[in-house]
Amino acid sequence: MISTSHFHPMIIHFPIALVTIGFIAEIAAILFKKEAWLSTAGLYLLIIGTLSALVAWLTGNLFTSEMSGAAGDTKETHELFASITIGLLIIASVIGIYLKIKKKEESDLKWALLVFYGLAAISVSITGFYGGTLVYNYMMPL
Numbered sequence: 001m002i003s004t005s006h007f008h009p010m011i012i013h014f015p016i017a018l019v020t021i022g023f024i025a026e027i028a029a030i031l032f033k034k035e036a037w038l039s040t041a042g043l044y045l046l047i048i049g050t051l052s053a054l055v056a057w058l059t060g061n062l063f064t065s066e067m068s069g070a071a072g073d074t075k076e077t078h079e080l081f082a083s084i085t086i087g088l089l090i091i092a093s094v095i096g097i098y099l100k101i102k103k104k105e106e107s108d109l110k111w112a113l114l115v116f117y118g119l120a121a122i123s124v125s126i127t128g129f130y131g132g133t134l135v136y137n138y139m140m141p142l
Contacts, residue, residue: 008059015056016128018049019089023121026114039105043096046117050089053124057082071138078130085127088120 022045029038060082067075095113099105 004063005065007063008056011052011056011059012128012131015049015053015085015089016124018045018052019085019117019121019124022046022049023117026117030114042117043100046089046096047093050086050093053082053086053089057086067134067138071134074130074133074138078127078134081123081127081130085120085123088116088123092116092120 022042025038025042025045029035029042032038060079064075066072092113095109095116099107099109099113
């Protein structure tokens with residue numbers, strides 16, 4: 001039987017994969033300029049990754065238990081990077097949607113999108129690392 005404590009572990013893999021692959025698609029779009037679909041795919045993955053990260057963040061806040069000691073410190077770091085990731089993803093999504101709506105995909109603002117997207121990809125990876133540390137080092141279910 002699935003309990004609410006299973007929601008967070010079931011969701012967390014989506015933002016990690018979507019944001020990472022989306023960022024790689026954006027880099028590939030820069031390297032292979034003839035493949036315009038890569039940038040579009042990167043934007044869609046960013047938006048879906050942002051939405052899934054919000055769901056992961058909510059399920060983590062609502063359905064995970066409190067921890068103390070070293071595990072509690074690790075959880076606080078995990079939560080900090082989760083919040084940073086959400087902020088970076090929202091900023092990147094807003095920039096990406098703006099560029100798409102205004103048809104300014106080739107403006108200099110594209111580089112700001114790439115920076116925030118890249119920082120979000122790094123941040124989601126760090127968040128995942130600390131989440132994995134909680135599970136594997138402290139045997140704590142998220």
